[in-house]
Amino acid sequence: IDPIRLGRLDPFLDLIADQKVTKITHAGDNDYRLLNNLFGIVPRNVFDTQIAAGFVGYKYPVSFRKLVEGELGVHLKKGYAVTDWEGRPFQEKQLRYALNDVLFLPELWQQLGKKLEEQKRPHWAEEEFKLLEKEAYYYKDPNDEALKSNLMRSLKTREKIFLLRLFAWRRKVAEQRDHSKEMVMPAKYIGHIVRSISSGREALKHNRRIPGKLAEKYGATFEELYRRPASPEEREILQRLPSEQDEDPKEQIIMEMLYQVIKYKCLEEDISINMVVPRGELKKIRADEDDALELLAGGWRQEMLGAYFLDWLSNANRMKVDLLDEKIVIHPEEH
Known part of the structure; x- marks a missing residue:
């Protein structure tokens, strides 16, 4: 299926949501999350080979290559996992890679299903598959990334508010540009920015751990995010941080x-x-x-x-x- 050429994916989306059709995937949560975010679709009747493999002796999460090799004795070549899938026409090697990503799924489904039966664990795997069929599984709190950051524990309240805003700004810019968050600003610079911002944009420019271009381009934006007074909503979000207590x-x-x-x-x-x-x-x-x-x-x-x-x-x-x-x-x- 070429979504760029088709434009509309209604028949495919109907199939994903059809309880009568079994969907076989490997690490399908990534695909289902994307479909849920873009189209609000929740899958039905799924079988995930990566999950199933975890119940029959494979390390979880096992790669598709290792699973195909272990179950079917087929050695898949690496390459084209990261490539320009928007470019047309496709190269033959790209098509072969894409085909190999799905051609072995029916055989894996049969093999792993048989092993689950032998070990009396089909209902164990089914319980995990069912999680993929819940709307709540795909909800992600937009503030999770900030609240779960290890940085939060060492920051003062004003810096915590800034960290909340910085993550939100990075996410919004990535969505607007249709880029990854790492492309907007690599996560490795966030800690340095948070610890330097109280001294203003000039401090960012002179911090050797922060790229000059990054500080020059966004310094004023970061300073504004830091200076703006905290809203009641932001203070309420910080209340959700786990209480800091000495570990026993x-x-x-x-x-x-x-x-x-x-x-x-x-x-x-x-x-x-x-x-x-x-x-x-x-x-x-x-x-x-x-x-x-x-x-x-x-x-x-x-x-x-x-x-x-x-x-x-x-x-x-x-x-x-x-x-x-x-x-x-x-x-x-x-x-």
């Missing part, structure tokens, strides 16, 4: 021990740890973030690990470790 070293150790137990269980079950509890989710679990706690709310993870274990993970602050003569016991503290 014992709780950290217990959380790490529980994580390693899960990792061991994953090795026994031949399932990727990143499918069960990605390491990045541990911090969210400790901070009681809703989406992380929802991860532990039941479903296939409860079936695999047990309800008690999930409860321990979400309440590591009340767990205790006893070092006995012949064993180590991790258990909830008695009140």
Whole structure:
């Protein structure tokens, strides 16, 4: 399908939303997110080979090349993942690359489906596929990037407000130009800009870590973003930052021990740890973030690990470790 030549994609979009048609993808969340952002489409009846592979012994997320090689014994060549797809006519190598991206999907669907059946895990994979069929999955808080930035912890309130605005400005300019945010301003300069902006645009120009062209082009804009008084809405957004509290070293150790137990269980079950509890989710679990706690709310993870274990993970602050003569016991503290 050449969307540039067709102009309208209505039949294709209808197919994506059709419950009667199975959609087979690899890392399809990227494609579905784009379609949702552009057309408001939510997919139905999906099977994702990258997700399925994580349940049958592959590291998650596995690349398409490695999965095709592992399951079908076919060696795909690299190249053309990053190319000018707007240029016409296509080169034969571009067409071959694009075809290879989809031709093997039906075989992978059959192979992985068979393995899921053998390991009695079709319903586990189906539970993950269903997440791709939820509108909420594709919603992204526009302030997430700023709120989750490690910079936030070390900044004063005025600098935090500026960081919010800087991320918002970068995102808006990228959308207007139809460029990536990195093309507008590489993320590696954001920290240097935030820490220098209080001294004005001249300080930006003399900061050797900030490209002169960047400071010259946007210095006045950045200064205006910094000087403008904070609005009530912006202060309200900052209220959503997790409270800064001293981390309990014992709780950290217990959380790490529980994580390693899960990792061991994953090795026994031949399932990727990143499918069960990605390491990045541990911090969210400790901070009681809703989406992380929802991860532990039941479903296939409860079936695999047990309800008690999930409860321990979400309440590591009340767990205790006893070092006995012949064993180590991790258990909830008695009140």
